[in-house]
Structures are given as C-alpha cells and as structure tokens.
Amino acid sequence: MKKLGILLKGIIKENPVLVLLLGTCPALATTTGVISALAMGIAATAVLFCSNIVISALRKAIPDKVRIPCYIVVIAGFVSVVQMLMQAYFPDLYDMLGVYLALIVVNCIILGRAEMFARKNGIIDSALDGIGMGIGFTLALVAMGSIREVIGAGTWAGIELTALKPYAISIVTAAPGGFLVFGCLIALVNKLTSGKASKKEFACEGCPNAASCNKAECETDAKEETK
Amino acid sequence: MKENIKSVVVLTAICLVVAVLLAYTNSVTAPIIEANKAAAASGSLLxxxxxxxxxxxxxxxxxxxxxxxxxxxxxxxxxxxxxxxxxxxxxxxxxxxxxxxxxxxxxxxxxxxxxxxxxxxxxxxxxxxxxxxxxxxxxxxxxxxxxxxxxxxxxxxxxxxxxxxxNNLVAAGQKSEEQLIAEVMPLALPSSADSLGNCQVTAVEGVAAPITQAFKANNGTGYIYVITGTNGTVVAGVNAFGVVKVLDLEGNDVTAAEADAAAAAQSAAPVLATENLENNTAAAQATVAEGAVLTPVEGLNVTGTAIAAFVADVAGETQYVVITAPLGYSNETMKMITVFDAEGNVIFYKTLTELILHGEYYATHELTDESAYRQMFIGVNAGTYSDDMTLVAGATMTANAVASSFNSAFEALDLIKEVVA
Incomplete structure (x- = not known):
C-alpha cells in the first residue's frame, strides 16, 4: 500500500508541475501541441525512472561532497541516450522537441527527485517514485497541451476539430497563452486538493540545494513564511 | 584526504561507465541517424x-x-x-x-x-x-x-x-532547323533582340527564292532573311543602313562565302535609313541649331540600334546626330536622339518617345523631372560614359533601353567618323 502511495503521489498530490512548480520551462515550451507534450513527458519519465534507479543504487557509494556532479553526469548520460534513440527512431519527434530534449539534463524535477527521494530510498521505491512523478509530469503536460492546442489551433494531436477551428484563439498557443493555461491548471489543482498539497515539499526538503546551504536559517525562514 | 580521493575515484568511475553507455548507444544509433539524414536529403530527389x-x-x-x-x-x-x-x-x-x-x-x-x-x-x-x-x-x-x-x-x-x-553524362539532343534558325537570328541582327535575347520581329509576306522566310525588326532596325544558300540554309541580317551580315546555322559569319545570299538579302531589304530619311531629318533638325546643314551618313555597319545618322554643319562647326531605337518596357520601341560635338561629347540628348521613369528615382537623385535625368548625360563621351549612369530602380527596362541607346550611339559615332574621314 505504501508503494502504491509512492507511485500515485506524483499524479495529483505532489504533481511536479502543478503542485511543486518544477519543470516550468519545458512545460510552457513544449505544450503548444499534444504530441510534443506527450513526447517530452515520456522522454522525461524515461530519464527520471532510470536516473532514480541508478542514483538510489549508488547512494551509499557516492560521497556527499560530489553527489550533485555525480547526479548530473548520470542524468546527462541518460538524457543523451534518450536523445540518440529518439533521433534514430523518432526523428520527427526529435525535431519537434528541439533544444528542450537536451535541456532535460537541467530539469528541476529530475535533479529534485534524485536529491529529495532517490538518495534516501531503496531502488524499488525510487523506481516507483520516478514512474509516478514522470506520469504526473506527462499528464500535466498533456493536459496543458490539449487545452492550448484545442483552443489555440482548433486541433487535437493534429486532428482537426471542424467545429472549433474557425474560433481558434492563436494567442493560447503562444507564450502568454502558455502562462494563462498554466495558472488556470495550478488553480484547478489547488481547488481539487483544497490547497492541501504537501507543504513540506516547498520548504527545505523540496530544495535540491538544501544540503549545501545554511539549512537551519532556511528552515526558519520557511516556517515564518508558513505562519 | 581519503574522502577526497574517494570522491575523485567515484566521480571518475561514474563518468567512465556513462561514457561506455553513450559509446554503445552511439554505435547502435549513428548509422540509423545517418540513414535518416540521407533519406531526408534525398526526399525531394525521390x-x-x-x-x-x-x-x-x-x-x-x-x-x-x-x-x-x-x-x-x-x-x-x-x-x-x-x-x-x-x-x-x-x-x-x-x-x-x-x-x-x-x-x-x-x-x-x-x-x-x-x-x-x-x-x-x-x-x-x-x-x-x-x-x-x-x-x-x-x-x-x-x-x-x-x-x-x-x-x-x-x-x-x-x-x-x-x-x-x-561532362559526357548524357548525349546532346538533335536541334531542328527551326530551332537553329531561331538561335541564329539574334546574332544576325542583334539590334532586334530584346533583353532576353529573343528577336522581336514581324514576318514579312511574299518572299521569293532563294529567300524562304523574311522578318522585319519591330523597332525598325533592319530585316532578317532565311535563305537557301550555296552550302545550306543561312540567316542574313540587314541593318537600317543596308549593310548585310550572313551567318550559317552554327552562327559563323559566311558573308563572303555566301555572296549570292548576301546579294539576295540586300536587294530584298529596303534601306530603312533612306526610307525614313524625311522623318529622321526633321527630328534631327529640331535638335541642332537653326540653319544647321544636315548630311545623312549611309552604309554604317552598326550592330546596335542606330537607325539614322547625320553630320551637321552648325555655322562651320561639325556636330554628329544619331537616332537610335532600342526596345524598352514591354518591348515598346523607344526612339532616342543624341547629338555629339566634334570631340565626341554629348551636347544634347532626348527621347522622341515618352521616357517612363519611376518616382523613386527622382527622390533618390533629388531630381524633379525627366529633363534633369537627361541633363546628367550632357558632356559625357565614350570614355566617361558608364551603363550605371542610366540605372533607375523600378524602371529597369527603360534604363536598359537608355543604356542600349548610348552604347549604340557611341558605336555609330565611331563609324561615322571613319566614313567621314
């Protein structure tokens, strides 16, 4: 039951995009269409799953001092693998995602989950966390992509919606529309969870750099903010 | 110290493992990526x-x-x-x-x-x-x-x-006689060709052997005849001054070898400079000082668009008048008249037909009307003239006609001096 909880928490309760507000850059950039949003979600999920497993497996071997460089090397390695596979087998998707595929390396969700979860938990739990967070990330992107493509272009996954096409509001597929949809979805998730999303993730534990900063001071500030 | 060494060793080991993983993935995907790129490049070819x-x-x-x-x-x-x-x-x-x-x-x-x-x-x-x-x-x-x-x-x-x-990759196709004639015609009478090299001519009816086809240049610069010569079909161009040039279908000058064809062309073609002498003289007379005596020049071997030439005696001073007829916008004939002093400097220039220029030109050159455009050429001679002087943005065809007119006038001027000498 605990393992199911780990898997499911990333979907709504600790959704990385809509609750933890991580990975905003790719969320805005690749959600002009459903296909690119789904592709980015799957690519990030694959990297998240693999990097969580490896980092969890090596958590006792990696010295604390060099753990961030180690995480980055592992994550960059997996991103490069995904990039090469996608370029070879899904060249159209590769072209569609462009530079954002390579930027998964610096995606806060992946580094954040490595720091927050994988380095403290076992391989199975880390794998489940990777999948859960990946699914949450993918669902958020697909939801954003769907809304933006349907309203902004009158299509869904490239399928023309004849009734909506003449009323397409093209600004929704542009950057301002991305922020608008993003804000609305965050509000919706807040409403659904009645604002009870995991608060601790916003404080020190939610910060990938918590260990290297003045933690006590940081926690004090966070507590004051919560009050 | 021990911890530092461990850090270096672990990070290096992770880097090595990742490098091996990437090398393997690259070895698998590189040929596929190359094939994809080649397929994309050859897509339009396919x-x-x-x-x-x-x-x-x-x-x-x-x-x-x-x-x-x-x-x-x-x-x-x-x-x-x-x-x-x-x-x-x-x-x-x-x-x-x-x-x-x-x-x-x-x-x-x-x-x-x-x-x-x-x-x-x-x-x-x-x-x-x-x-x-x-x-x-x-x-x-x-x-x-x-x-x-x-x-x-x-x-x-x-x-x-x-x-x-x-590059000997395919064999050349065989051109028909009709195609070869069409290619040689602009060489026989270059003045009849437009800026694309196509002859702007009108067929003349009622030709007699050995002439098989006859054409008159739309700008009145001469005639073209297709003639059955001694060694096969030839193309003869007769300019406005009645000078003949005969070319074979490969474009070689065979005027001397095909004397009969040249004679046939010369006798068939009216000398346009003489035929239009009255009109041309009136136009030329209007450009020189009152009382000037004009003497028409004959037999000029021009290749340009000159259609009439005169030597003017203006109170004892010699001037030269050349009338040209280049093709302008929409291949309309643009008659132009140029007067030179004894040293070959332009002392007067005007178009006998409307000069179509673009407003942008006037703005760029701070000109107010076409007379200012014409004024620019006063004083130039064969040494100082350049086609760039005629350029008019937005009125390229007209500007090209002006350039053609000046080049033809300078060519005619040299030939007039030879004839007069």
Whole structure:
C-alpha cells in the first residue's frame, strides 16, 4: 500500500508541475501541441525512472561532497541516450522537441527527485517514485497541451476539430497563452486538493540545494513564511 | 584526504561507465541517424525520380557549373541524374526553384517547380511540358505574358542539360532547323533582340527564292532573311543602313562565302535609313541649331540600334546626330536622339518617345523631372560614359533601353567618323 502511495503521489498530490512548480520551462515550451507534450513527458519519465534507479543504487557509494556532479553526469548520460534513440527512431519527434530534449539534463524535477527521494530510498521505491512523478509530469503536460492546442489551433494531436477551428484563439498557443493555461491548471489543482498539497515539499526538503546551504536559517525562514 | 580521493575515484568511475553507455548507444544509433539524414536529403530527389535506388551527390566533381545549377545527384543504379536548379527572373530577386530528373537517355523524366515568387504564374502545366524533352528542347516554348519567368525556367533547364553534356553524362539532343534558325537570328541582327535575347520581329509576306522566310525588326532596325544558300540554309541580317551580315546555322559569319545570299538579302531589304530619311531629318533638325546643314551618313555597319545618322554643319562647326531605337518596357520601341560635338561629347540628348521613369528615382537623385535625368548625360563621351549612369530602380527596362541607346550611339559615332574621314 505504501508503494502504491509512492507511485500515485506524483499524479495529483505532489504533481511536479502543478503542485511543486518544477519543470516550468519545458512545460510552457513544449505544450503548444499534444504530441510534443506527450513526447517530452515520456522522454522525461524515461530519464527520471532510470536516473532514480541508478542514483538510489549508488547512494551509499557516492560521497556527499560530489553527489550533485555525480547526479548530473548520470542524468546527462541518460538524457543523451534518450536523445540518440529518439533521433534514430523518432526523428520527427526529435525535431519537434528541439533544444528542450537536451535541456532535460537541467530539469528541476529530475535533479529534485534524485536529491529529495532517490538518495534516501531503496531502488524499488525510487523506481516507483520516478514512474509516478514522470506520469504526473506527462499528464500535466498533456493536459496543458490539449487545452492550448484545442483552443489555440482548433486541433487535437493534429486532428482537426471542424467545429472549433474557425474560433481558434492563436494567442493560447503562444507564450502568454502558455502562462494563462498554466495558472488556470495550478488553480484547478489547488481547488481539487483544497490547497492541501504537501507543504513540506516547498520548504527545505523540496530544495535540491538544501544540503549545501545554511539549512537551519532556511528552515526558519520557511516556517515564518508558513505562519 | 581519503574522502577526497574517494570522491575523485567515484566521480571518475561514474563518468567512465556513462561514457561506455553513450559509446554503445552511439554505435547502435549513428548509422540509423545517418540513414535518416540521407533519406531526408534525398526526399525531394525521390519526388522526381521515385524509382531511384539511391543518389550520389556529384556536384563537387563537376567543373564550371553555372550559377543556376545548385546540385547534381547521380542515381546509383544508372537511371539518370536529378538536378536542383535555382534561377531568378529580371522581375524578382527571389529564386525560382526547380528540381529536374534527366534520364540516362538524355530526356527529362520529371520536373518539379519548388519555388515561384512572381506575381504572374506561367501555369501549373508549364513545367510538365518539358517531360520527354531532350537537350534540344524542341517541343517547349516560352509563355506569352510571363516571358521573363518562362524564359528563366527554360534557360535553367538548358543549363542543366549543358552541364550533363559537357561532362559526357548524357548525349546532346538533335536541334531542328527551326530551332537553329531561331538561335541564329539574334546574332544576325542583334539590334532586334530584346533583353532576353529573343528577336522581336514581324514576318514579312511574299518572299521569293532563294529567300524562304523574311522578318522585319519591330523597332525598325533592319530585316532578317532565311535563305537557301550555296552550302545550306543561312540567316542574313540587314541593318537600317543596308549593310548585310550572313551567318550559317552554327552562327559563323559566311558573308563572303555566301555572296549570292548576301546579294539576295540586300536587294530584298529596303534601306530603312533612306526610307525614313524625311522623318529622321526633321527630328534631327529640331535638335541642332537653326540653319544647321544636315548630311545623312549611309552604309554604317552598326550592330546596335542606330537607325539614322547625320553630320551637321552648325555655322562651320561639325556636330554628329544619331537616332537610335532600342526596345524598352514591354518591348515598346523607344526612339532616342543624341547629338555629339566634334570631340565626341554629348551636347544634347532626348527621347522622341515618352521616357517612363519611376518616382523613386527622382527622390533618390533629388531630381524633379525627366529633363534633369537627361541633363546628367550632357558632356559625357565614350570614355566617361558608364551603363550605371542610366540605372533607375523600378524602371529597369527603360534604363536598359537608355543604356542600349548610348552604347549604340557611341558605336555609330565611331563609324561615322571613319566614313567621314
């Protein structure tokens, strides 16, 4: 039951995009269409799953001092693998995602989950966390992509919606529309969870750099903010 | 210290493992990625030659490629070649893109227009008229109304064939006599050709042997005759001063060898300078000082657009008057008159027909009217004149006609001085 909880928490309760507000850059950039949003979600999920497993497996071997460089090397390695596979087998998707595929390396969700979860938990739990967070990330992107493509272009996954096409509001597929949809979805998730999303993730534990900063001071500030 | 060493060792080990993983993935995906790239590059080539097994880009191996031929791809199983062409018309600076497939038999198997930016379309069917043609391009013509675009298209295809023929990749097609005559006509009477090199002539009826065809230049600069000569068909050009030039169908000057043909052409063609002497004299008289005595010059061997020439005696001072008739916008004849002093400097210049210039020109050159444009040429001579002086943005055809007029006038001036001397 605990393992199911780990898997499911990333979907709504600790959704990385809509609750933890991580990975905003790719969320805005690749959600002009459903296909690119789904592709980015799957690519990030694959990297998240693999990097969580490896980092969890090596958590006792990696010295604390060099753990961030180690995480980055592992994550960059997996991103490069995904990039090469996608370029070879899904060249159209590769072209569609462009530079954002390579930027998964610096995606806060992946580094954040490595720091927050994988380095403290076992391989199975880390794998489940990777999948859960990946699914949450993918669902958020697909939801954003769907809304933006349907309203902004009158299509869904490239399928023309004849009734909506003449009323397409093209600004929704542009950057301002991305922020608008993003804000609305965050509000919706807040409403659904009645604002009870995991608060601790916003404080020190939610910060990938918590260990290297003045933690006590940081926690004090966070507590004051919560009050 | 121990912890530091451990950190270095662990980080290095992770880097090595990741490097091995990447190397393996790269070894698997690199050939597929290369194949994808090649397939994408040959996509447009396959469109015109779908049955091709593959392509090899041989552009770099071919020497002296004309600017219109961008890429040459050889089909690997020997079906032929696919060439990517780019050309510009004189109207738009944007390139017209053409992809043409030329089979091993030297005939066009397919042609595709990939870029077209002119406001006037020469018709979706036009490119397909080239399918099945060999390098002679006997079955295609330019399209009236889009002469510039269709001529540019045809010239680009001709360039493509020339590249393959010069590199012995296909055999040249056999041109018909009609095509050869059409190619030689502008050489026989260059003054009748427009800026694209096409003769602007009107057929003359009622010709007698040995003349088989006769044409009068629309700008009145002479006649062209197709004659059955001693050694086959020849083309004779007779200029406005009655001087004859005879060319064979390869473009060689055979005036001396084909004396009978030259004589036939000379006797058939009215000397236009003499025929229009009254009108030309009146026009010339109006440009020189009152009381000047004009003497027409005959027998000038001009190749330009000069149609009349006079030596003027202005109170004891010698001046030269040349009337030219270049082709301007829409191939309309633009009669122009130039007066030179004894040293060959322009002392008067005007157009007898309306000079169509563009408002932009006046703004750029701070001119208020056409007289200011004309005034620019006063004082220039053969040494100081340059075609750039005539340039008018937005009125290229008219400016080209003015340039042609000056070049013809300077040519005529030299010949007048020779005749007078």
């Amino acid at each position: 469109e015109v030659m779908p049955e091709a097994a593959g392509f090899e880009n041989i552009t770099e191996t071919l020497a002296n490629l004309p600017a219109t031929v961008k890429e040459v791809h050889k089909e690997t199983s020997g079906l032929g070649h696919v060439m990517i062409l780019g050309t510009t018309t004189q109207f738009s600076s944007d390139e017209m893109g053409i992809t043409v497939a030329i089979g091993a038999d030297g005939k066009i198997s397919n042609v595709l227009l990939t870029g077209y930016y002119e406001s006037k379309d020469f018709g979706a069917d036009y490119p397909s008229t080239y399918i099945g043609q060999d390098s002679a391009l006997g079955g295609v013509d330019t399209v009236a109304g889009t002469t510039f675009s269709s001529t540019a298209f045809k010239d680009a295809i001709t360039d493509a064939f020339n590249v393959l023929i010069e």
